[in-house]
Amino acid sequence: MGQKTNPIGNRLGIIRGWDSNWYGGNDYGDKLAEDHKIRKYIHARLSKASVSKVIIERTLKLVTVTITTARPGIIIGKGGQEVDKLKEELKKITDKEVQINIFEIKRPELDAYLVGTSIARQIESRISYRRAIKMAIAAAMRMNAEGIKVMISGRLNGAEMARSEMFKEGRIPLSTFRADIDYSLAEAHTTYGRMGIKVWIMKGEVYGKRDLSPLVGMDKKQAGGKGGDSSRGDRKPFNKGGKPDARKRK
Template identity: 90%
Template sequence: MGQKTNPIGNRLGIIRGWDSNWYGGKDYGDKLAEDDKIRRYIYARLSKASVSNVIIERTLKLITVTITTARPGIIIGKAGQEVDKLKEELKKITAKDIQINIHEIKRPELDAKLVATSIARQIENRISYRRAIKMSIASSIRMNAEGIKVQISGRLNGAEMARSESYKEGRIPLSTFRADIDYALVEAHTTYGRLGIKVWIMKGEVYGKRELSPLIGMQKKSGINSKNNKSNGRQQRRGRK
């Protein structure tokens, strides 16, 4: 069962939480479609900001959007200008008040979405897919991942017949529910067509109770939101220098 199922969906309610957190009545479908529209817009708008995930919370009049990213400075912008623009754009899309939280990913080598995106971008820039995959695997193992698996499918190197290749290092116990496994699927667009890249990263095992959605209620926990992101943006740019 674990081999065929999305490992994130298979662990919901056990060691993983949901990306949309709200209760819906008769307008459930409209809210779900609106969540999808918000995510698609953010991923397209912030394509260069290394966005991994978008978590959405809803109250009666407020939508709280938490963006997990490896490059928060790009989203925040100079003196918080970019995050304010994004907030206004999302207000126009949803016709509701928007609160934006930014969560920085400290180790992007352990995030499946960012690893898969990195491999896809390298392939699109005509770097050998084998080299890109092996470099990504080495980086993840160096950052103490217990295991990583990468599968690539499509017309590899422009071959006439599509095929799949898998590369694995360490262990990926998909049937062990306490195993903290991150998963992502990203497409690379090449001159020969699209290539599908799947990445599984085993971070470790979870024993005992775990907070399923640690980023939910982030504003209450840490006070980090778009209002005080202006100072965070200045600190981020100083750090780069």
């Protein structure tokens, strides 16, 4: 089962939270379409800012948009001018008050979306796909990824017949639900046609109960004091001898 499904959707509610957090009621379809429009607009408007996830939360009169990016300075601008412009533009889409939160991605080499788009841009710049993929794999493994897999499909090197090629290093246990696997799909538009690039990155395993809030995995400095770093789950208390303390277990 894990081999065929999207690894992110397969882990929702287990070790991964949702990117849209609101109750839609009878307007569910309209709000879902609006979320898609917001994300599409942000990725197009901030194409040079290395934007990864866009998390949307809604209340009755407020839409909170959380943008995770590897280059926050481009989004914020001088004195916050650019982020204020973006806020006004999103107000026209939602017809509601908009609050924007920006969090920096400390290790973009471990973000599947950023890795996939980086490979796609290099291929569009006529860099060899093998070189681009091998550099991305080496960078991810240097940042302590447990495994990475990249699959590219299309008319590779302008071949007459389309084919797929896979590159893998480390382990990617797709059927293990506690495995924290990030996944993305990117496209490269070349003179020979379109190429699809799929990226799987294994960051580690999550033990115990994990917080499924939108800011999970971000440290307190990034998340403004919320959530904390819960990437390792709950730990059992230890006594002075280094063994789990049975008296403090719940």
